[in-house]
Amino acid sequence: MLPYWTETYGNAGSTSHVFGWDAQDAVDTARQIIASAIGASAREIVFTSGATESNNLALRGVAQSNRRQGGHIVSVLTEHKAVLDPLNRLSRRGFEVTLVPVAPCDREEVGLVDLEQLRDAIRTDTCLVSVMLVNNEIGVIQQIGEIGSVCRSRDILLHTDATQAVGKIPVDVADLGVDLMSFSAHKIYGPKGVGALYVRRRAPRVRLEPQLDGGGQERSLRAGTLNVAGIVGFARALSLCLEEMQVENTRLWQLRQRLFTGLCRAVDDLSLNGPALETPSRRLVGNLNCSFAGIDGEALMMSMRDLAVSSGSACTSTNPEPSHVLRALGISDDLVRSSLRFGLGRFNTADEVDFAIELVSETVKRLRRMNRLS
Ligand SMILES: Cc1ncc(COP(=O)(O)O)c(C=O)c1O
Incomplete structure (x- = not known):
C-alpha cells in the first residue's frame, strides 16, 4: 500500500496523465484479484467504504430500482445491523419487509434459516431476498446455495452479506447463486474503510439505484474518488487469506477446541451458544x-481489559441491548446477558488462548463470589 500514499499518488479517475494511469493500473489489478477470489468478473466489483455501505447500496439500490415490480423484501432476524437498519428505513418509506426466524437453540440446525419458511415468505411482489453467509455472533454458515436455488426458481434477486465469510471459507458467487454480495477489507486483516459489493452483470443483470452521485466512478454506481492504497491493501489481504485458508482453518479449529475445553474445565455452568463446534461446515x-x-x-468483559472480546456484537457494543441474534435462538434473556463472544484469528497463539482461559475463569469465579456476597 505504501507507494500509493507517496510516489504513486495519482487519482485513479484521472485519465489524461501517467500519474492517474499508474493509480488506475493498481486499481485494475486489485479489482481483478478480488473478482477472481469470489468467482466474479472484474466489472462486477464496485468498491465502497466497507460492508455497511455495500449492504446499504445493495438493499436500497435494488429496492428503489424495482419499486414498480414490488416493494417486498425478505431477510432474516439474525442479520447484522448493517442490513436490519437499512431495511427498517426502507419499511418506513413504504417497502414491506419480512424477517424470517432461524432454528432455535434446542435444534441441531440452530441458527439456520428454514428453507420452507423462506419459501413461504416469498410473495409475488418480493423483489429481493437478503441472507448473510456467516453470522458475526455465532459463526453459523447459512446454506446460501440452497437459498440461491429457491430465489432463482422464483426469479428473485438474492443478496448476501459475506463480510464474515470472504477470505475465511471458500466463496464463489456462481456456486452460491447470489446476485449481490457485500464484503469488507478489515475483516481479513486489510485496511479499514474499504469494501466491495459484487453486482451480477449477466443472467440476470442487476439494476441498482446509486446511493451516491457525483463524478461517475464505479460505472456511476458509487461516485467518489477511489481509495487507491486501501483497494491495493484489500486485494493483498484477500490473496494472503486465500493462500493460508486451509492451514489457518486447521490451526484456528485447534485453538478454539483448546479455548472451549479449557473454559469448560475451569468454570462451571458454561453453555455454548450457536452450532456445535464439531461441524466446521456449519x-x-x-x-x-x-x-x-x-x-x-x-x-x-469490562473486568478484563487485557482481553479483546465482546458481549453481544462488537459493531454495536455502544448499544447495551442484549444480542438480537442470541434472542432469536430462543436463549433466555439472562443467558443472553451473560454471553461473551471470542474471535480467534491469524495472530492468536496457544499461549494467548491459555492466558484467556485463565483470565476468564478467574474473573467469572470472582464475579460469582461477589454476586453471592451481595
Ligand atoms: C456481518 C457483518 N456485516 C457488516 C459489517 C459492517 O462492516 P464494515 O465495518 O466494513 O462496514 C460487519 C462488521 O462487523 C459484519 O460483521
Whole structure:
C-alpha cells in the first residue's frame, strides 16, 4: 500500500496523465484479484467504504430500482445491523419487509434459516431476498446455495452479506447463486474503510439505484474518488487469506477446541451458544460464543481489559441491548446477558488462548463470589 500514499499518488479517475494511469493500473489489478477470489468478473466489483455501505447500496439500490415490480423484501432476524437498519428505513418509506426466524437453540440446525419458511415468505411482489453467509455472533454458515436455488426458481434477486465469510471459507458467487454480495477489507486483516459489493452483470443483470452521485466512478454506481492504497491493501489481504485458508482453518479449529475445553474445565455452568463446534461446515472455526450463568457479560468483559472480546456484537457494543441474534435462538434473556463472544484469528497463539482461559475463569469465579456476597 505504501507507494500509493507517496510516489504513486495519482487519482485513479484521472485519465489524461501517467500519474492517474499508474493509480488506475493498481486499481485494475486489485479489482481483478478480488473478482477472481469470489468467482466474479472484474466489472462486477464496485468498491465502497466497507460492508455497511455495500449492504446499504445493495438493499436500497435494488429496492428503489424495482419499486414498480414490488416493494417486498425478505431477510432474516439474525442479520447484522448493517442490513436490519437499512431495511427498517426502507419499511418506513413504504417497502414491506419480512424477517424470517432461524432454528432455535434446542435444534441441531440452530441458527439456520428454514428453507420452507423462506419459501413461504416469498410473495409475488418480493423483489429481493437478503441472507448473510456467516453470522458475526455465532459463526453459523447459512446454506446460501440452497437459498440461491429457491430465489432463482422464483426469479428473485438474492443478496448476501459475506463480510464474515470472504477470505475465511471458500466463496464463489456462481456456486452460491447470489446476485449481490457485500464484503469488507478489515475483516481479513486489510485496511479499514474499504469494501466491495459484487453486482451480477449477466443472467440476470442487476439494476441498482446509486446511493451516491457525483463524478461517475464505479460505472456511476458509487461516485467518489477511489481509495487507491486501501483497494491495493484489500486485494493483498484477500490473496494472503486465500493462500493460508486451509492451514489457518486447521490451526484456528485447534485453538478454539483448546479455548472451549479449557473454559469448560475451569468454570462451571458454561453453555455454548450457536452450532456445535464439531461441524466446521456449519460454524466458522474462529468463532466461539458462550454464556456464563449468573454473570453479566458486559461486567465480565469490562473486568478484563487485557482481553479483546465482546458481549453481544462488537459493531454495536455502544448499544447495551442484549444480542438480537442470541434472542432469536430462543436463549433466555439472562443467558443472553451473560454471553461473551471470542474471535480467534491469524495472530492468536496457544499461549494467548491459555492466558484467556485463565483470565476468564478467574474473573467469572470472582464475579460469582461477589454476586453471592451481595
Ligand atoms: C456481518 C457483518 N456485516 C457488516 C459489517 C459492517 O462492516 P464494515 O465495518 O466494513 O462496514 C460487519 C462488521 O462487523 C459484519 O460483521
